[in-house]
Amino acid sequence: MLRLSTDKPDFEAKFARLVNDRRESVSDVASTVADILARVRARGDEAVAEYTARFDKYTLADDGDWRITATQCRDAYDALEPALRDALELAAARIRAYHEDQLPKDRDFTDAAGVRLGARWGAVDAAGLYVPGGRASYPSSLLMNAIPAKVAGVRRLVVTTPTPKGESNPLVLAAAHVAGVDEIWRIGGAQAIAALAYGTKQIAPVDVITGPGNDYVAEAKRQLFGVVGIDMVAGPSEILVIADGQNDPDWIAADLLSQAEHDPAAQSILITDDARFGEQVEDRVDVQCSMLSTEKSARASWDKHGVIIVVKDLAEAPALANRLAAEHVELAVDDPEPLFNQLRHAGSVFLGRHTPEAIGDYVAGPNHVLPTGRRARFSSGLSVLDFMKRTSFIQMDPQSLATIGPAAIALAQAEGLPAHAKSVELRLS
Amino acid sequence: MLRLSTDKPDFEAKFARLVNDRRESVSDVASTVADILARVRARGDEAVAEYTARFDKYTLADDGDWRITATQCRDAYDALEPALRDALELAAARIRAYHEDQLPKDRDFTDAAGVRLGARWGAVDAAGLYVPGGRASYPSSLLMNAIPAKVAGVRRLVVTTPTPKGESNPLVLAAAHVAGVDEIWRIGGAQAIAALAYGTKQIAPVDVITGPGNDYVAEAKRQLFGVVGIDMVAGPSEILVIADGQNDPDWIAADLLSQAEHDPAAQSILITDDARFGEQVEDRVDVQCSMLSTEKSARASWDKHGVIIVVKDLAEAPALANRLAAEHVELAVDDPEPLFNQLRHAGSVFLGRHTPEAIGDYVAGPNHVLPTGRRARFSSGLSVLDFMKRTSFIQMDPQSLATIGPAAIALAQAEGLPAHAKSVELRLS
Known part of the structure; x- marks a missing residue:
């Protein structure tokens, strides 16, 4: 854990290093991925089945085994305990409402020169969502990707997800039922991305591919950018909490840990104007950490990437926050508006003491797929726009x-x- | 030139081949570009100067030679003949007005559960525009890239353009003056894209890079996607004209040639319900072609990629057009609205007999940077949104x-x- 203070002479050098630190894996998978893409493009389903047998230890037979059916999804939904089913429905309804309000308006007007001009928005025909297998297979991520696509008007919504040894996450299937996913294929990795982009005999191609994945999936999306539309490359999660000394240290510690528990490469940063409060939070992080089932990730992330920055005045915070351009920014003060008005680069902002970041991960409504790794300088969270495109038009006489x-x-x-x-x-x- | 007719039994096979035809160069420059990016990242200006000496035969000395100054741009503008200056100003004013109307609105509301939700839009801090040297150095492209960035609110707008043997296009400099470009650097190729993305000692990094370029420039942008934001990969230009037999064949021939003259890889397609009209257009293309200073490109494009499709009824045209998802679509009929309402995939649409595509290249107002190679299925023309990003926010009590x-x-x-x-x-x- 790194402790910084803006009144120390070495602050700028250390903060600049923090800003430029790339926590991303640098594994070189480009040529392996290029090879997988070429083989799937050339040999289609046959190549997909070979890779799935090799990487997922799952045999895709010629009949039905390739897909998880709508009935299986409904069964998974029906088997949920009622409280969880209600939570999923509440989340879906709120995400849907927020994204419906995001739909862009068409334009159609005639200007002073008598030229009719405008633009019409429309949805892509088909979208593919990648859902990772194993630990990172989150039903909330499925909702956050699938619902904007459906709200945009996408007619065919396809999920690919690896089912190692045939196993799938019933919560993800239940979420697919709630979101109205049209097809689910039991395939993953770069081979799934290739199948979605190029199409195979069984799997019709899609126009846009979104969703998180491992290095192979991310590299496959990057290589296929232009063949299909893709969402922004995602890196490890981040939170920046700007807090005065009037907060409960336990609340802020839990907020910092809610990012740290995702991934040892995640990053949690606290900026406070109260050095003593900073120390209290540090203590509470340590205590809470040992009670978590996710302790290993959380502690690794906090030890290696955690930061507490003490400033003389919280007015210094927005300039630092703009340089960090973090995925999530909490403003844990009584009146967050003045700070918020100075924030120019952030994925999503959580205003006031009663808005923990986790509420945005699940039920608030805005998308939790957000730019990481300082990409909030130039990119935005996932939205209906990622599944739509605009046609401009001109009419002269x-x-x-x-x-x-x-x-x-x-x-x-x-x-x-x-x-x-x-x-x-x-x-x- | 390919002649198709929907009443022939082999139509579907031939049309499918047309849809899947990729006219893009497949030169493999990935490893060369990766090497250039790595060297510029490691050695900055020194590496940029070396590449510029090698590729552009231009020596970047330590003093002023790296940049084209604002004064040089104003001088180029002042030296224009008045009609051309007025044309540039008219174009700029109309492009500005159209893009100002495109600015997205912030959202801020409190929902039934008492949750405050919303999103704020802001511009990126800095944008880089690539302007090719030589033949493809168009002042209109500079306006179409620079004005949306300025309208979006970008504070620092940087142009890089190669000046082989020190030569630059005075029209481009005049356009830079009109658009209010902040910096122009005499560098090009992948090394310019690397300098913009990573920054060097002299050149501060930018957040978004747009603008057309050769294979090296396109590959550099693709490799740096995620380090910076980039616009869509651009391929050769295309036009699809849907016309009944009531048009002047000369008008339609000129429209087809206006794409063909760009590039031997460009593609011009006519869909008509009047076979005889199709033949007349074909004749007029041949006659007009021989009068063009751009005859070589135009004829090569038309011979190799030109297509005339005869349909039984123009009602067949939208389904074909949606599969082609062309960059430019003209609807040369008396009442274009019914056809337009069925078009789902097109970059920009030109309605009626009096709207030649070329008007959209220069002065209509909408952007002429449009998706090519069937990418209108999932992407849009350049807009202020390419230079902006959105921060969502949540406030709970x-x-x-x-x-x-x-x-x-x-x-x-x-x-x-x-x-x-x-x-x-x-x-x-």
Whole structure:
């Protein structure tokens, strides 16, 4: 755990190192992935089945074994204890409502020159969602990816998920039932991404692929960027808590640990203007940590990547936060608005003392798929826009073409593109 | 030139081949580019200067030679003939107006459970625009990239452009003056993209990189996706004209040639319900072609990639157009609305007989940077959104947390994330 203080002379050097620290794995899987993609593209289902037997120890037979059926998903849903079923439904309803409000509006207007202009939004035809197997197979992630796609209007929503030795997570199947997923394929890794992007005999291709995955999955998505649309590359999770000394140290410790428990590479940072409060939080992190079933990840993350920064005044915090551009930022103060107004780079912000980050992971409504690794400088959380695209349009009549056409002719000629000029000239004469 | 007719039995096979035809170069530059990126990252300006000397035959000395100054841009603007200056200003004003109307609205509301939710949009701090040297150095492209960035609110807008043997295009400099570009660096290729993404001693890093380039530039952007934001990978230009027999064949021929003249790999497709009109257009393409200074590109493109598809009824056209998902679609009929309403995948649509595609390249207002290679299925033209990002936010109070907190606890426990559950529990007790 790193302790920094803005009044120390070495602060800037140490903070700059923190900002530039990349906690991402640097495993070089590019050529392995390129090979998998090429083989699936060339040999389709046959290659997918071979990789699945090798990596997931699961045999995809010619009949039904490739898919998890809608009936299996409904059965998983029906078997849930009622409280959990209700929680899933509440989460889905709130996520749906937030994302429905996000739908963009079409534009259609005629300007002063008499030119009709506008843009129409539409959904992609088909989207693929990757759901990891094992520990990182979260029903909440399925909801957060699937619901925006459905709200956007995607007609065909396909999930791929590895089922090592045939095992799948019943909670994920229940979530797929709630979200209205159309197809689930028992495949994972780069071979699943290739099958979604190129299509196989059995699996029709999709237009957009989203969802978290391991290094192979992330690299496959990166290599297929342009063949399909993809969401932002995701790295380890992060939280930045900006807190004054009036908080309960236990609350803030739990918030820091809620990121740390995800992954040893996760990062939790506290900025406070109260050095003594910082020490109390540090103590409570240690005590709470030992009570967690996720202690191993949590402690590894906190020991290696945890940071407490003491500032003279919380007014210093937004400038530091903007450089960190963290995935999650909590503003644990009575009046968070002045700090919030100065935050320019953050994935999602949690305002006030009663808004733990975890509420956003599950039930608040906004998406929990957010930019990590300082990518909040230039990218946004997942939204309906990731499953939509815009078509612009233009309509001229002879008058409006006479008004602005000559300028187009002048520019086309200057750029050395005579057919461009001619296509306007002919209509003006 | 390929002639197809929907009433021929082999139509579907031939059309499917057309849809799947990738006209992109498949040059393998990945490892060369990876090497350039690594060297620029490690050695900064020194490596950039070496590559520039080698590839552009231009020596970047230690003083001023690295940059084109604002004064040089203003001088280039002042030296333009007045008609061209006016054309550039008209284009800029119309592009600015269209993109200003595109600015997204923030959201901030409190829902029935008493939870405050919303999202705020903001611009990235810095954007880099790549402007190719030589033939493809278009002032219109500079306007189409730079103006959305400025409208989005980008504070620092940086252009890189190679100046082989020191030569630059005065029209591009004039356009940079009109658009308000902040810095122009005389560098190009993958080394310029690396300098923009990683930063060097002289060149501060940017957050987003857009703009067209050769294979090296495109591959560099792809490899740096995630380090910075990038726009969609661009391929050769395309036009699909859907026209009845009531058009002047010369107009439609000019429209087809306005794409063909860009690049031998460009593609122009006509769909018509009038076979005789199709033949007339074919004749006029041939005649007009021989009058163009761009004849070589135009003829190569039309001969190799041009297509005329005769349909029994134009009502067949939208389904074909949706499979082609072309960059530009013209609907050259009296009432384009019914066809337009059935188009789901297109970059930009030009409605009616008096809207040549070229008007959209220069002065209409919508962006001319559009998805190619069937990417209109999942991506959109460049917009202010490419230079902005969204921060979601959540604010709870004790009551609203009591309402939805228990569901978050249930889901966190089910996912095996006890610190997530704890951070909510502590605040409820």
